[in-house]
Amino acid sequence: xxxxxxxxxxxxTHGIALDRLxxxxxxxxxxxxxxxxxxxxxxETFGISRVTLxxxxxxxxxxxxxxxxxxxxxxAFVADEAALxxxxxxxxxxxxxxxxxxxxxxxxNELAAARFAALRRTLPELKRLRAAxxxxxxxxxxxxxxxxxxxxxxxxxxxxxNPHLAAAITQGLGLMFEPFNAAWARRSAVLGxxxxxxxxxxxxxxxxxxxxxxxxxxxxxxxxxxxxx
Amino acid sequence: xxxxxxxxxxxxTHGIALDRLxxxxxxxxxxxxxxxxxxxxxxETFGISRVTLxxxxxxxxxxxxxxxxxxxxxxAFVADEAALxxxxxxxxxxxxxxxxxxxxxxxxNELAAARFAALRRTLPELKRLRAAxxxxxxxxxxxxxxxxxxxxxxxxxxxxxNPHLAAAITQGLGLMFEPFNAAWARRSAVLGxxxxxxxxxxxxxxxxxxxxxxxxxxxxxxxxxxxxx
DNA sequence: TCAAATGGTATGGTTTTCATACCATTCGCG
DNA sequence: CGCGAATGGTATGAAAACCATACCATTTGA
Numbered sequence: 001x002x003x004x005x006x007x008x009x010x011x012x013t014h015g016i017a018l019d020r021l022x023x024x025x026x027x028x029x030x031x032x033x034x035x036x037x038x039x040x041x042x043x044e045t046f047g048i049s050r051v052t053l054x055x056x057x058x059x060x061x062x063x064x065x066x067x068x069x070x071x072x073x074x075x076a077f078v079a080d081e082a083a084l085x086x087x088x089x090x091x092x093x094x095x096x097x098x099x100x101x102x103x104x105x106x107x108x109n110e111l112a113a114a115r116f117a118a119l120r121r122t123l124p125e126l127k128r129l130r131a132a133x134x135x136x137x138x139x140x141x142x143x144x145x146x147x148x149x150x151x152x153x154x155x156x157x158x159x160x161x162n163p164h165l166a167a168a169i170t171q172g173l174g175l176m177f178e179p180f181n182a183a184w185a186r187r188s189a190v191l192g193x194x195x196x197x198x199x200x201x202x203x204x205x206x207x208x209x210x211x212x213x214x215x216x217x218x219x220x221x222x223x224x225x226x227x228x229x
Numbered sequence: 230x231x232x233x234x235x236x237x238x239x240x241x242t243h244g245i246a247l248d249r250l251x252x253x254x255x256x257x258x259x260x261x262x263x264x265x266x267x268x269x270x271x272x273e274t275f276g277i278s279r280v281t282l283x284x285x286x287x288x289x290x291x292x293x294x295x296x297x298x299x300x301x302x303x304x305a306f307v308a309d310e311a312a313l314x315x316x317x318x319x320x321x322x323x324x325x326x327x328x329x330x331x332x333x334x335x336x337x338n339e340l341a342a343a344r345f346a347a348l349r350r351t352l353p354e355l356k357r358l359r360a361a362x363x364x365x366x367x368x369x370x371x372x373x374x375x376x377x378x379x380x381x382x383x384x385x386x387x388x389x390x391n392p393h394l395a396a397a398i399t400q401g402l403g404l405m406f407e408p409f410n411a412a413w414a415r416r417s418a419v420l421g422x423x424x425x426x427x428x429x430x431x432x433x434x435x436x437x438x439x440x441x442x443x444x445x446x447x448x449x450x451x452x453x454x455x456x457x458x
Numbered sequence: 459t460c461a462a463a464t465g466g467t468a469t470g471g472t473t474t475t476c477a478t479a480c481c482a483t484t485c486g487c488g
Numbered sequence: 489c490g491c492g493a494a495t496g497g498t499a500t501g502a503a504a505a506c507c508a509t510a511c512c513a514t515t516t517g518a
Contacts, residue, residue, distance in 0.1 A: 024231060073484070300513095300516060
């Protein structure tokens, strides 16, 4: 008996590229105002034709994530911090439950990744985690903090030596689109505790620290869901 | 800065259909020897053309999952129990680590789903869980037990009211390809405990029961990884 | 012997993707 | 001021994937 068979819907190549780019902005990897690579270069890194990439860029611009300018110093530029912040806030306010389901998914997979990272991390992976944690603590702006937070989680996923958990972390971050959070000082301490636990290979402490990180994320999410800040 | 950009590889429609069908067999939803719907009917439920579907079926046959016969009572038939069991065993023996990574991913998401299902299940969802649990306990053959186990987990995913966790459960089951396990009597009791906890909305007990289920899964997996049984 | 159900094959059209070339705009530099 | 370089914008035709449709081949049971 076939179960839960839904129509097969092939995703167009430009749709995949669009999702990838949008996820990069949602996750905060691309900073506000940052310039994307030139179309010809970006098409090559994606391994797709420039025509197809341009479809994705056009859609991304229509959604308000980027603006495209031409000329010698033209290109695709990520929207500015205020615009992104507003988009993220509205998204959460429009459907808080959806954001919470994503947060639950993130928590489940990031917690597991933290556990296995504590058990399996190699020295190079530990070095990468340290770098991301230090950069987070030293961040001068909220977007920078968000970027380094994402980098830390990616490193954690890789350190877990589990490709499925790492992919789930990437997916979760790309779906979420958190508003920029000015209070990253408090979060920095908890992230440091997670790093310490991972360094000591203390599984229980790592899980506890990851939970503490998520507690702060939940707090922030609830604040935005209530329309706050 | 763009992070972790890999080439965009659009999956062909027939490739998606192939993955879906293979996952159904891996998960045990399709029983050994079972007849798939006729090509014309299956193509319609997938919402794809018969030509495209046939590409998927041909690949599935080449991989040994089905055999195709023609004639009035012909069609695509799932391989028999012995063949599937052997394929599953070999898969685990060839790369035990990969199977364990999938199991870790499954455990993380099924545990979270069990927690939220205990908190949020509605009465119809509870009824569906009860039916699957009873069918599991009453299974006459190992493939039937595997099928009802999958049905229970799907129901758990839906009862969690979290589409991401539900999708992860589907994904994990489709990736795993567990060999048929003759000892489902012991597992039945633990599954019953999970059902009870979900019924009582006892979050902690549900998590504990789900962990107990996974402990049995791990035991079975280790046995097969060692080339046992 | 034939009708029905099934898989197997062939044909032509539509959509998507691609490679390629060329045009238009902007900016820095001589 | 003018030119060259870097960038986005546009156009064209080929290749591939997908589809709708029709028809052929095989098997079974009435």
